[in-house]
Amino acid sequence: MKEVEGCIFDLDNVLVDSKNSTILPGVKRFLINLRVSGMKLAVASxxxxxxxxxxxxxKDFFDVVLDSEDKTANSTPILLKTASELGLAPENCVIFDNSxxxxxxxxxxxxxxxxxGVNIPCNSADKTIPNLSNVNSSILNFS
Incomplete structure (x- = not known):
């Protein structure tokens, strides 16, 4: 079983409603839950x-924030860079994304x-959820 030590989030439609730039339901509660459990958190978008x-x-919930200012923002290296800046190996991170x-x-x-998101093919991710509104840290258990 992989030990998850860090979470990497996309911003749009995962944490924030991209249409009106408001925080999505349940996000703040989930971030607090993760912080209390000692999880390292990042945004890569x-x-x-x-x-x-x-x-x-x-912003204070996150240890690392990487975005379009970083030249690697559109490819695999942004995930590697984010894991590295968290001080973690990629296999100890979980990505929350809708792409x-x-x-x-x-x-x-x-x-x-x-x-x-609701349109994520099941084979694209280890797990799929519609949103973060009813999620807690038990979602990070992977066998």
Whole structure:
């Protein structure tokens, strides 16, 4: 069984409603739950994150924030860089994303993956959930 020590989140439609830049239901509670359990947290996204995270008052939850300012933002290296900046091996991280391309990249890197959204094919991620509203840290148990 893999030991998950860090979570890497996409921003749009995983943590934040991309249409109106509001935090999605259950996100803050889930982040608090993860922090209390000692989990390292990161955001890795194609969009600039810092301003949105500051406005929503959730930036302090994250140990690492990588975005489009980083030249690796559109490819596998952003996942590797994020894991590295968390001080973790890729296999000790889980990615929460709604992009099948990113979820496939996570698989190739031996990262656990959780597809967030209603249109995620089951074979794209280790687990799929519609959103973070009713999730707790037990979702990180992978066998």
């Amino acid at each position: 194609k969009k600039s994150n810092a301003d949105v995270l500051n406005v929503l008052n959730i 099948t391309d990113i979820l496939d990249q996570a698989k190739r890197l031996n990262m656990s993956s959780i597809g967030v």
